[in-house]
Amino acid sequence: MESMNIDHETDDDVEAAEAAATLGALASGTAAEEAAAADDDPLQGHERYSKVEELGRGKFGVVLLAHDNQGQQQVAIKCLKPNTVTLRYISAEVLNHRKLQHPFVIGFKEVFTTPHYICIVMEYASGRSLYEHLCQSGHFSETAARWFFQQLIIGLDYCHQKGVVNRDVKLNNMLVQKGVVNSDVKLNNMLVQVFPNEPRPPVLKIADFGYCKAYQTSDPKTKVGTLVCMAPEVISSRSGTAYDGVKCDIWSCGVMLFWMLFGATPFPPDPAAKTVEERNKSLLLRIMEGQWQAPSSIPVSEPCLHLLRHILVPDPAQRYSIADIYAHQWFKENLPAEAEALKREYLGKEDYSKLQSEETIKQELEKAMQQWATNAYSYQ
Template identity: 40%
Template structure:
């Protein structure tokens, strides 16, 4: 860590602490995730490092390097100065459909790329969706601690992720398609951006985990009357929030809804179609 100057703490969690650092030579800012070393943790983090370092996409936090200290692993990565998308929604309450589409198309672009690389994230959520500091913020997907590669690892069957975002099949304790669970989590993210609340939490008892799980398993959700959401977007959510989603159909619906606005680059539609089918024909 000699080449970096620590500036401040920027986050903490079960993994340890994240710090903002500056390269002493170039003055470029980076985020560093410090993880206390130990056999069990090192085995868990090894998968995160292997998967994350293989991904190079504008909507994924750039992996730089791993350093070892006597007590910690230090994962150096791109610094997203705009913070979490979660914070932006908390400040706004909820987004207009156009604003939600602007962020969602970037999320889908990054997730589709992961899937084309045979990697499923398995913990997609607003807190793991960062923003750069630009005027028109660029989404940056982070935290690949629960990710799995279909090339390196077996089909997932463990119940991982964040309860509000978790797909029904993940709760079955049987093997499931991690790509499909990612699609479900993307749907939850879109819903929260549009409504400002989680789709499967009981509005009268949001902290009741058992009720949330029950509503996920029964796919019980609704869009409040006071929220203006287009028919196309409602149709998209209805095809994502099913127990066994048709991954091709729901993605084509995403493309139709996403390309209704000039926020989308002209070539994105063809890029997404190519990436999606490439990642799902095997």
């Protein structure tokens, strides 16, 4: 496969539960000063972790690059301000993320609380988001887009078979790591087959689980995720109406593939729309209709377009399944033989003994709820 010219830089995109409400304004005095100090460095005074630099910041929290003084390694820590809604999302995120141990998924390490934050410790992937790489290059070659799409499907299939749907599949939530950071022989062999002349081939990492849902125990019923990648059935769903979260993830994968190939979303808003409301309305309408057209200025093979036509289908019952994608001619091209063995190997891994226990995680989240209730009362 051709070299993909992936730079080795650091970036992470902060995505917290977007439906959450922020805490009220802090009262003046000592509490406000402590909170301000915590905002500057949420890890201040922590025994094990120390801040190296800030990777990204959003309305509800910050992602830090930190040094693990115990494990002597760099980690990423998502620090989120708790409230009743974010705590609900964080609980699902952490407990589901803990189940997932795969080279195409950012690894979960532990969760802990500080007086002002819930902190989720994760594997650090020293690469930029797929969105940033796409912005730099405009669009990817068909070969490069296929490699990232193959990794995305393999990683998501693993998540689905572990009972977890993502519901926020998008370019910003995919990190690109140059080189292999683990000792998995099958993964190394797979990369060598695809990139025989590339010393540090790019590996995709699914990096955010803020909206994930355990579909084996509960069907998704809420409108979450990013609008441009949202499936039609999510947009049209009424409150309390279940939809197939797996098929929604597949739709989002199709949007990502189109975007990688052509450098634009398949469903752009009406250019004549003047306000944000008008743009969003026209975007929703185009997604619901499922009408898209591949730009003629960028040549793409017919097998690739055939796959897109069977993924970007508004009716989820007619949309391709993961199995259909695996069997497709275009997807199978340049797919290493090790891919199937890698899939079986990680699906068979059920050893969580080295991870933080579910009981400890629930205790930490309960502690966060109690701290939030106390702080919220104190600030009134």
